[in-house]
Amino acid sequence: MKQKQAKAELLLLLAALFWGVAFVPQKIAMAHIEPLAFNAWRFFLGGLLLIPIVYWLGARREQVAMEEGSDVLHSWRKCLPGGAVLGFWLFLGAALQQVSLLYTTAGRAGFITGFYLLLVPVIGLSLGHKTNRWTWAGVALALIGLYWLADFSEEAQLIGDLMVFASAFVFAIQVLSADYLVHRYDALRLAAIQFLVCGVLSAIASLLTEQPTLQAAWDAAWPIAYMMIFSTAIAFTFQLLGQRNAAPSHATVIMSLESVFAVAAGWLFLNELLSAKELVGCGLMLAGMFVSHYGNHNGTHH
Template sequence: MATLSPRLRANLLLLLAAFIWGFSFVAQRTGMAHLGPFAFNAVRFLLGGLVLLPLMGLFDRQRQRVGLAVVPLRDRRLLRGGAVVGLLLFGGATLQQAGIVFTTAGKAGFITSLYVVLVPLLGLLVGHRPSAAVWVGAVLAAAGLYFLTIEGAFGMAWGDLLVLVGAFVWAIHFLVLGHFSPQTDTIKLSFLQFMVCAALSAVAALLFETSAIADFRAALIPILYSGILSVGLGYTLQVVALGNARPADAAILLSLEAVFAVFAGWLLLGEQLTSRAFLGCVLMLAGILISQLFGEAEAQGSRGAGEQG
């Protein structure tokens, strides 16, 4: 029996991750029928962190096997990074979870995916120079956002606005995560950020929400999907796959998360897109792909010429 090449295997794993994340928007939306955003996030990120525990042990054994040092969970740099990125994760997840109540799963998926374009633009604040492709992608994504979300003369639904602000927080989270990740164990860093987010969400739930055991029981399936599959398994698939995936392949496949969100919303929730909203989705997806594919190519060319990307 023929075996899959490492690149094809990685691409299939990324496609599965995008599929899981796209359908997660439906789980998050249905879960909010029973729980508040803080309680829902507290449980799902706790579950996601617990799923990473076996992976942490596996990676530690592999590092020991090849003679590399194992980073303990009590490492100061790791704890500091986990606290910072966990706080940002709490902010982004809260805004997304609160906003998804007032919008569709498909819209939430596309608006959240804007963080891909926002990351290089926010990089301006720390001296990074976005390529021409990134600017083109940003313009297309902004035009798509207008057609997808703007209503009437110039009004945006409350849920869309919350998810959009959340996309900015996700972009900052991505930049900060990129700062801390090279300095420490990425699996343990993710575990700590999930635990920090779960703890902050739990405290907020106790202060601002009232949930009964019956509410958690009613939201059990969305919680299990969002926690175990989306947070735990989705991240694991991404980490394993990116070691063998080409950047262009990864950009295309992970961008499909938004497409899967629209499909899941239509299939499971009966959500419909107007022709205007569909045009917005197409423009946003084009902007994201142009920003990632051609922006990456230009950045690699600049690095090859001895410049900083």
């Protein structure tokens, strides 16, 4: 069991690494292609890439479910409404996040995006989920960190930071929706539908508001390739497989390392340097995530 758990947690760590590093190609792509067009390519191609993975991982699980005589809610048709809802939230969150990279740095965007981990239990309150004082302490710490991280003298950067913050809210809603749906439908099919729907919505929005060209997509080919392969198909599959066997408290802490990987990748590949003040802000945000999840998994309501 310990070995199984260690393997699961390694998969989650790799997923967090792929997602953290992803802010670099996302930022680089903005020099070549418009934000919504970029999302259209990365999500639609990523969704297509996930379809063979669904069949590869799904065949065995379906056989087991059939043998046990359980009610299999795994057909594509049954997963379509839920996947479409998730695709809408993903489209909204990803659009805000991607546009924000025109104004702010990859590292900052990565850190502020991590705030969604704290927003999940807070928004969950309105759905009747329980929470405790540790969550509120974590949110307070992270908000102080966010205040330190925000640069009020740079108007353009502040606009970018606020857009990422809005995207974190949307991602929190998406996570709560996914949490409800994955217990009722096949998670990988939901994911593939979610990515395809998000890709189509991004394409429509791009055609309406941007001037997308094939040349721009070609110029941004390697960032698109990284996003569709590593950030979409592989990382999502790793997260799904990892969350089956990882301890929930460990899983959340590992996933929050995405923020740290984003800052490290921004420094390593884009020469983005954080000031001492910004580093303090990042530290407080990370501490807030840890405090919140430590409390949630050691509190009395479980």
